[in-house]
Amino acid sequence: MKLLQCPIIQIRIRQIILLTLLGLLLWLPTTVKAENELADSAYFTVVDEAGNIILETGMEVRVGDQFIDEDDRLFEITTVEDKKAHAVRQPETGALELFDDAVPAQASPTPNAPLIAVYHTHTDESYIPTDGTDSQKGRGSIMKVGDAFVARLQELGYRVVHSKTLHDPHDANAYYRSRRTAVKLLNNRPAALFDVHRNSAPLRTYYITIGGKEATKMLLVVGRQNQYRMTTQGFARRVKAAVDAKYKGLIRGIFLAHGNYNQDLSPRALLLEVGTQFNKRAVAERSIQLFADALPSIIPLPPPQTASAADSQQPPIPGTVNNNNQPPPGTPSGAAGTAGAGSLDAFYNILAIVGLVVLGAGAFLYLSSGSWGEVKQKLSRLRNVEFTNFLGPWRKKVKAWAKRRKP
Secondary structure (H helix, E strand, O other), X not given: OOHHXXXXXXXXXXXXXXXXXXXXXXXXXXXXXXXXXXXXXXXXXXXXXXXXXXXXXXXXOOOOOEEEOOOOOEEEEEEEEOOEEEEEEOOHHHHHHHOXXXXXXXXXXXXXXXXXXXXXXXXXXXXXXXXXXXXXXXXXXXXXXXXXXXXXXXXXXXXXXXXXXXXXXXXXXXXXXXHHHHHHHHOOOOOEEEEEEXXXXXXXXXXXXXXXXXXXXXXXXXXXXXXXXXHHHHHHHHHHHHHHHHOOOOEEEXXXXXXXXXXXXXXXXXXXXXXXXXXXXXXXXXXXXXXXXXXXXXXXXXXXXXXXXXXXXXXXXXXXXXXXXXXXXXXXXXXHHHHHHHHHHHHHHHHHHHHHHHHHHHHXXXXXXXXXXXXXXXXXXXXXXXXXXXXXXXXXXXXXXXXXXXX
8 A cells, every 4th residue: 555655656557547548539439330230140020010021131220211122112110129120111102202313224335344343341241051150250151152243244244343351350340441442442433332241031031933943032232321322222223123124032122221331432332132141152142143144234234346356445354352452453543542542541530530539538637627727737737747757767868878979
């Protein structure tokens, strides 16, 4: 106890407390909840007024979220209790107004094949029958489903860039980490950006057969918190219509969820949920290739060319972006700004953290002192006493070193 009465020990204790508080302030901003999903294969069940199940999903469901089912009926979530939500059907006129002509049904064909970008926010997601688990950190088989998607898109004639950058762990900050990947991919100016996931739900919810073969349904997800909401919803609706025309029932519906899912970066960014953890990976791979078959009616390909003409006009096809975020050989010139965009993003993040630390420290000092006068006195003492005592020995050493350096 006598040791604690020593002024030097007291000063050191106060310094440790101060540094601990600053560390907590730095930690808090990174733990703010964003777009969440349930853990341990849990899921929400959404029912209509009659008690019929219209949606089961591992994505968080909130009041105000909306769902467009396979038959294009619009529902809005009105209550959520535990993992069960109730939805009310909205008038058909509301559904029609919701999806206007913000995105043209047909874009003008260009001499070069459109570029499609693919990535995965949750790089751990896997399929239990194939992988033995629903999660494999750093090597989730959802990336192999992405490979199947890319292979089919290339067969159709698209240029594709596929990022396998890891964003583990699978937590509330995964979308914050994958945002950097999305920014880099968008520097390539893709016609569409797809974030490919695997949902959590019972197998019966997603099971379907197409052409006599087993497949799994897919869920399109649009974030409600972004400035492109109406345009992105229109794009999602047209994608669903195109897939319905070829493979009715493949699209489970469109979930208009709370959050932005990085869709504020582009009006043509969509999140795809391919099946559930209970279907085989091969089934998911087949389903996403069927999905790819419908895209030419939304994202038109140029007319077929001779081999020599194609070689002379087509820009290099980007390959896979590696886990170190290095752009592939032949990446379009727009990717040159990728490093700058990432650096600028990091700079703003640092500024935001510093600002939060300053505000938090100021609030803490005011609450603990009771007045701004006391705060000024504490800051003055911190400058004149605490850091003077802390840096004193170092200053003496520096002065002694400087004297020895003099001729």
